[in-house]
Amino acid sequence: MTNKVWAVVPSAGIGSRMQADRPKQYLLLNNKPVIFHTLQRLVSHPLIEGVVVALSANDPYWPSLDLPPEWPIHTTLGGEERAVSVSNALQLLQTLTERNPWVLVHDAARPCIRHSDIDNLINQLANDPVGGILGVPLSETVKRVSADNTIESTVDRSGLWRASTPQMFRLAALTEAMTQASKANMAITDEASAMEFMGVFPKMVAGHADNIKITLPQDLALAALFMNQQENGGVE
Template sequence: MSSKQAVWAVVPAAGIGSRMQADIPKQYLEIDNKPVLQLTLERLASHPAIDGIVIALAEDDKWWSDLSLALPCQLLTATGGKDRSDSVANALKVLQQQRADDPWVLVHDAARPCLRHEDIDRMLVTLSEDTVGGILGIPVSDTVKRVDADNVIKETVCRQGLWRAATPQMFRLAMLSQALSSAADQSLAVTDEASAIELAGYQPRMVEGHSDNIKITLPQDLALAALYLRQQTGER
């Protein structure tokens, strides 16, 4: 990838993670005595292509100031919104105030601390000349069932061509900002950045990543992420 192409990361971190059944937001729970969010930020910031990070924080975040961060890149903060898409949009506005160019933006979940540098490399190489951008994902390998409201199986879904969407999701700053703004204007719910890009009429590319890039959602995910991080030692 050309060194002239600026790359920034955006991390929406304003959620509360209600499924964790914890007293604090899941991104502040600890793995081996370090908050998940800190692990995620350090993993992103230590990649040589990342020029800076914008993190969107909840307005009443009481834990952010307690983090001990010494990142090798610029770190900006934005105010999070009601939904993930609002937080990302706010972060992009902060970045647009800082940058006169149109850098690539890698939007990454705060609760995915196991992202490999190898997967960032693959995204940058695959998408650097793409006119739209794309996302990291994993092909569906399990048998997929569709059920009704009573959990009665109605059909087995063909898994050919099905992928599990992950992050980072990589798009140009201007295109993503416009796509999110357009979706908001139309009151269209978007659960990830690719959804907004798709609604704007574009077709993002899928880039295959590693299955250990898990999103911490349930309490047992903390132990699994800790295991993956230990396994990755020396592979970052």
């Protein structure tokens, strides 16, 4: 695959479940904000041409990140919903390239993404007509519960995966999918669901389980452990 790809990072969320004084992407992880690590992993990948980050209005934390000036990062206004942030980033990206590149949409709060997982995603999907996402097959027993947390049944986990990011689709196709899903007032939880709305079927590509999304307070310690293991083990 000779053409480089772009990355989009929606980063306008507030991460209320962290119960912190700032959005989770700005909490410190190994003495740097979470999003700093995430962006470092993306911009250091040789096939990623640039990154578009969608920020909340008047974000007070972004200016203090002190990002290296050579990092190819562009910013745009995000929204309260992830879908709005991604759509705005895609619109800006259309002004930055005349091509129809592959776009990797990646969560700001997934700082442990490995280069090898990005490589695997790009290599497996380079000639795919639709695109796909990273994920991990479910290994735990899955239960369906009622509103009062009473177990109703055990769910067959065969064929069930935990979706993660990056999610990789062509710029034009993803832009159209996000637009049409928005017009239909469809709740978009990830980019693959917008593509599914268009009647196409993205691929699932196996990634490593250490590509966690920081959501709860204890996730910070786990992410630090994973990052230290990766660095000490020479993992890329």
